[in-house]
Amino acid sequence: MSFALSSVIRSQMFGQRTIRPLGTAALGGIAFINDTLIGVDTIKGHLLQIDPLTDNTKIINSHQVRDFHGTTGLALWGDVLWITRNYSVYLCNLHSLALEHFVTLPYRAHGIAVWESTIYVSCQKLGYILIFDQSTRREITRFFAPGVGIENLAIAQEKLWVCDDLEQSVYCLDKATGEIQFSVLTPFDSPSGIAVHTHNITGEETLYVSYASEEPYIRDNPNSNPNHELTYRDRTFIHPLYYNYDSEKHYALSxxxxxxxxxxxxxxxxxxxxxxxxxxxxxxxxxxxxxxxxxxxxxxxxxxxxxxxxxxxxxxxxxxxxxxxxxxxxxxxxxxxxxVKYRVSPRDVENIPSLPSELQQRYLVDDDDLAMDTLVVKNAARESVGTETNILRKIYSIRNYVYDKLSYGIKPHINTPDIVLDRGVGSCGEYVGVLLALCRLNGIACRTVGRYKCPVEGDKKGIPLQPDFNHVWLEFYIPTLGWLPMESNPDDLVDSGPNPTRFFMGLAWFHIEIGKGIPFxxxxxxxxxxxxxxxxxxxxxxxxxxxxxxxxxxxxxxxx
Known part of the structure; x- marks a missing residue:
């Protein structure tokens, strides 16, 4: 097996194309050897050599497929391949593929990254990224996992990159301290692996993210009457992730x-x-x-x-x-x-000025049937924040409180927040109404934003697409920072928590902002x-x- 350097022309051809490896069900970890991608099919156990320019796919471990079943994370350092499978971490020579046990965790291991003799392993159940020394096989330290989903890892220079499937995000961490520098939203859902490609002439680094999920489609079944039926198929591919982080403005675009x-x-x-x-x-x-x-x-x-x-x-x-x-x-x-994804910490908003009077008069009042004078809503406003005084922690607590109290359901009419809280079920507009009422009663200026989301079909270009529903979310105001976005209900995914924060101070590309603070x-x-x-x-x-x-x-x- 040879991984020779690609030509200058091939290197210059790297661009925005989506890589779709042939015969692949669900990609997990990915890594680069020069201009060649190495990936693992978690379901089939295939270790794959992938040409990013042609999608040409070769199974490397033809005789060791069983050994790689269930592999989720993959990393390369020199000729040594590292993988995570079930509860354990293994290493092997890339040419022999004879797995050697490295360490076993108390819970399932997911992602892995390697820098020299330092091994980074993510574990969702623990909520940490564990760091091991290769020579002693002992844990050196651990970082808090930045998200709540299953995470995969990559490393380049001083950066540890973490992709999270539930958060639909990629985080940039300092590889020495684990401090989050910024995060970006991925253009597709269910990111499952991440790798860094280095241009062999310019040295420019580009992130590539793999995605793995299922997609619904209409199957033509001649043995059924009617012959069209809804079913699901595997959906997996790799796409470059671009970003631009502005530290002064506290946000990153993707x-x-x-x-x-x-x-x-x-x-x-x-x-x-x-x-x-x-x-x-x-x-x-x-x-x-x-x-x-x-x-x-x-x-x-x-x-x-x-x-x-x-x-x-x-x-x-x-x-x-x-x-x-x-x-x-x-x-x-x-x-x-x-x-867009904002990166603001509670420390950034500790000593902020008071809310301007014109914003108080407009965005702290009940101007849209918010039932802010009812006992139900007033009690909810008090319970949602407790004794918290930091504005960012208050809005985050309010969001989680509403998520705990409500479940999503489409309603023909929007009811007032007191009725919605009693009922325990709300549409996106009703989630917004409750959030607006609780925020405003707690002195947080906020307003409605919407109105539509483009169907999430980024790979279907040139095809007319129609949204199923209209949609609303909100923005809250922090003096010195301005208006920050927060989704209404899409992050309300887990009954007992924790819920993802992908759309807390963030919007995906498919959100179309129309009419901020005014009727549509x-x-x-x-x-x-x-x-x-x-x-x-x-x-x-x-x-x-x-x-x-x-x-x-x-x-x-x-x-x-």
């Missing part, structure tokens, strides 16, 4: 896409209606540190633009909307959108908002939302 989004209303009233001098206002996607608008254009009818509280709004004007009259109108936007869509006449009791948009029109992923954005060659 992979993103150029997305075309269309929002269209089709006037099709349930009953005949007469509306003179109607203004139909629809918010336009926002400009943020992770989201840029390349262009916006009307669909069906022209609109004018207005600014409402710093947000762009498209205004469609009708001299008179008569019974039986029908229109299609809206906007189409080209949006650059990336993942309203009807007005002469500047006055029409009451929902008089006319309901849902009874007046049908909305059509479509996304098309055009291309993946290049690495960070521009300043965001």
């Amino acid at each position: 992979n993103g896409y150029l997305v075309e989004m269309s929002y269209v209303e089709e006037i099709s009233p349930l009953d005949d209606i007469y509306l003179p001098e109607l203004e139909w206002r629809i918010a336009i996607p926002s400009e943020t540190n992770r989201q840029k608008i390349r262009s916006i254009e009307p669909i069906g009818l022209p609109f004018t633009e207005e600014i409402a509280d710093g947000q762009r709004v498209a205004v469609f004007r009708f001299d008179c909307l008569n019974p039986g009259e029908q229109h299609i109108f809206g906007w189409k936007a080209l949006i650059e959108v990336r993942g 869509e309203v009807l007005t006449r002469k500047g006055e908002r029409l009451a929902k009791e008089d006319v309901s948009i849902g009874e007046l029109a049908i909305n059509h939302i479509r996304f098309t992923i055009l291309e993946e954005l290049p690495p960070f060659t521009v300043d965001y």
Whole structure:
């Protein structure tokens, strides 16, 4: 078996392509030998040699497959291969593949990384990354695991890279201290392995992450009637992970896409209606540190633009909307959108100034049926924070309190937080309502953000995609730092905890921010908002939302 250096041309061809090894079920650990990938198929026990440019795949351990069944972590140092399997760590010569036992943990070992004679091993059950000395086989020290899921490891220079399948994140740790420097969200779910590729000319390092999960698909079964049936298949691949960390602004950006989004209303009233001098206002996607608008254009009818509280709004004007009259109108936007993850610690917000009075007057009040004066909500606000005074710990405690009290369920109407807390089940909008009420009663300014998420199909470019539902989340305000995002319910995954924090101060690339702190869509006449009791948009029109992923954005060659 030979792993010769690749040519200059092959090295220069490394780019944004997704690597899909042939015949592979579930990739675990991965590592590079020059420009060649080594990976392990956890289910089949195959140790694989993978060409990143062609997906050509070769089984290295043809005669030792049984020895590698269940292997999750993989690392290389020189000619020595290290693996984790079940509770134990093994090593072997890459050419002979005769496994030698190194150490056994009290619980399952998952990821592994090696730097000279230092061995790093992750264990989800322990909640630690254990560090061993190769010569003594004894534990030197241990680091707290940065996430709550199954973690795999890679190491390069002074950085220990950790990918977490449940957190959908990659963490950058100091390999000497275990201190988290920053983290980034991965563009796909279920990251299962991580490796660092070093360009053999420039020395530039690129992260590659493997992913392993199942995906649903419609199977054409000729022996069934009807012949189409829902089933699942393995989904595994490798993709480069790009990032840009801004330490002064406390956030890191990661992979993103150029997305075309269309929002269209089709006037099709349930009953005949007469509306003179109607203004139909629809918010336009926002400009943020992770989201840029390349262009916006009307669909069906022209609109004018207005600014409402710093947000762009498209205004469609009708001299008179008569019974039986029908229109299609809206906007189409080209949006650059990336993942963002903030890294802020409670220590960073210990001595912050008071909340400005204008924000207190607007974002600490009950302005959206939040039931903040009810006993149920007031008691929940007190219980959720206890004696905590640090603003970041308070908002984190409130989030966990709501996650403990509620389970997710789609509802036809949004009820007030007191009803939702009594019921114990809420939609994303109801989660937001409860979070808003508890935060505001605890002196934390917060506001609603949404409105849609692009279907999470980053590898399906050029295909029109339609979201199943609208979606809302929120932002909370910390003086000196500004507005920080927090998802409503998607992190509420575990009944007894701990829950992931992937979307606590973070948004994935598929979140489309529209209308921060303002209504997404309203009807007005002469500047006055029409009451929902008089006319309901849902009874007046049908909305059509479509996304098309055009291309993946290049690495960070521009300043965001």
